[in-house]
Amino acid sequence: MDYFPLFLDLHQQRSLIVGGGEVALRKARMLLAAGTQLHVIAPDLVAELAQFAAEDKIMHTARTFLADDVIGHRVVIAATNDRAVNRLVFDACEQRGILVNVVDDPALCRFIVPSMVDRSPLQIAISTGGQAPVLARLIRARIEAWLPHGYGTLARLAGNLRDAVKQKFGDDERARRRFWEVALDGPAAERALAGDEVGATQSLQTTLAAADSASLQQGAVYLVGAGPGNPDLLTFRALRLMQKADVVLYDNLVSPAILELVRRDAERIYVGKKADNHALPQEEINRLLVKLAQQGKTVLRLKGGDPFIFGRGGEEIEELAENGVSFEVVPGITSAAGASCYAGIPLTHRDYAQSVTFVTGHRRAGEIELDWPRLTNPNETIVIYMGVKQAPRICEQLIAHGRTADTPVAIVQQATTPQQKTVIGTLSTLPHLIEAAGIKPPALIIVGNVVTLADKLAWRKSQA
Numbered sequence: 001m002d003y004f005p006l007f008l009d010l011h012q013q014r015s016l017i018v019g020g021g022e023v024a025l026r027k028a029r030m031l032l033a034a035g036t037q038l039h040v041i042a043p044d045l046v047a048e049l050a051q052f053a054a055e056d057k058i059m060h061t062a063r064t065f066l067a068d069d070v071i072g073h074r075v076v077i078a079a080t081n082d083r084a085v086n087r088l089v090f091d092a093c094e095q096r097g098i099l100v101n102v103v104d105d106p107a108l109c110r111f112i113v114p115s116m117v118d119r120s121p122l123q124i125a126i127s128t129g130g131q132a133p134v135l136a137r138l139i140r141a142r143i144e145a146w147l148p149h150g151y152g153t154l155a156r157l158a159g160n161l162r163d164a165v166k167q168k169f170g171d172d173e174r175a176r177r178r179f180w181e182v183a184l185d186g187p188a189a190e191r192a193l194a195g196d197e198v199g200a201t202q203s204l205q206t207t208l209a210a211a212d213s214a215s216l217q218q219g220a221v222y223l224v225g226a227g228p229g230n231p232d233l234l235t236f237r238a239l240r241l242m243q244k245a246d247v248v249l250y251d252n253l254v255s256p257a258i259l260e261l262v263r264r265d266a267e268r269i270y271v272g273k274k275a276d277n278h279a280l281p282q283e284e285i286n287r288l289l290v291k292l293a294q295q296g297k298t299v300l301r302l303k304g305g306d307p308f309i310f311g312r313g314g315e316e317i318e319e320l321a322e323n324g325v326s327f328e329v330v331p332g333i334t335s336a337a338g339a340s341c342y343a344g345i346p347l348t349h350r351d352y353a354q355s356v357t358f359v360t361g362h363r364r365a366g367e368i369e370l371d372w373p374r375l376t377n378p379n380e381t382i383v384i385y386m387g388v389k390q391a392p393r394i395c396e397q398l399i400a401h402g403r404t405a406d407t408p409v410a411i412v413q414q415a416t417t418p419q420q421k422t423v424i425g426t427l428s429t430l431p432h433l434i435e436a437a438g439i440k441p442p443a444l445i446i447v448g449n450v451v452t453l454a455d456k457l458a459w460r461k462s463q464a
């Protein structure tokens, strides 16, 4: 993190702008909107600033800047076109520990001013750390367009109710948060967004009167598919639940970019799981889910891809069902779908494959062997999950049972992420290619004539 974001309360606080031109004027408007007592030092002022001074909205000192001028101010902005003066302002502030910003000179800034969407009291600040201010403005325009104006109203109405909510739930922080989650996502929000303040207030009050700690206390587990790794491929439902969870259990398949989207103050528990390396045995994960939910928490079990495809999701919720814990399962894009689309290999195609089979290549001693004779239909695509380590044996068995050695095969590593890597070969060459290209899990093997389509359909440049 290059900058620490914060919102300053400048009401009745003294701020200083050095400079009296158009840039100073823009900054002055912004600072005045934040309720500060504004002092401007500049030999001359543009007309509008002079008007502010005449109306006593600002205090004006008509001379050049002196180092001691910064004393007594919370924040200082230097907006002159004289680099030496700006430098002087910066040094004066640095010496005295005062927050300073020199307009358009990041090296001389102790703080920077973000782009802002203002629906006060709701404010959204956007920054690219000075790297691409235009990008920040573009993003701001999008948020402006997307964020209904009524959210500002809703925030204000919620503020009016805060004391009453505190009184009702006391120190039960979780019940308080639950109340707000329910209240701000329900009919009150709809009313506020529709511009009906009275209706929204009434609705908030009714919700508060009806809510009790016990009903807000019940925990639940959400078993959520996080998709193949690219955050854009999450479902809306997944994202909403990620924002709501008290605690998140995740494993290797959930990418850091996705974890970033989990509510900041949610507890994160890593439960591991690579083919042979379980940070927590499955039985313990199952038990932990039950325990956390029984503590009244909203528990998110995030799984790569889809929870019900080679995800052991079934086992996890079985235990929940047995213990009477409320749960929900949210589908995710399984990695076969992700890899197929992002590598340009349709899993079915009228000319090449009429069916597709998903199998797992992972096999522990004592587990049932794949039904090889059933995997030999040349018009069927096979997608093999967890097959990197076993690739030589898988290719060998498929050939032994009748797939031809020149059957096209692709292996797609970390599909849909910026690290996606695709290698294409045949059943006879694949094991060698995997080794040569250094392919590591997570990767999927796709077997069948559809693989030849990648030549034409691969739309995404990925490393080979």
Ligand code: SAH
Residues within 6 Å of the ligand: 228, 229, 253, 303, 304, 305, 306, 307, 308, 309, 310, 311, 333, 334, 335, 336, 338, 339, 384, 385, 386, 387, 412, 413, 414, 415, 416, 417, 441, 442, 443, 444
């Ligand atoms: N439930 C998951 C699969 C879990 S099994 C799903 O629906 O996708 C783990 C295997 O999934 C990995 O060994 C790998 O074969 C595959 N996998 C998961 N994410 C992947 C990705 N981004 N790219 C390629 N394969 C992936």
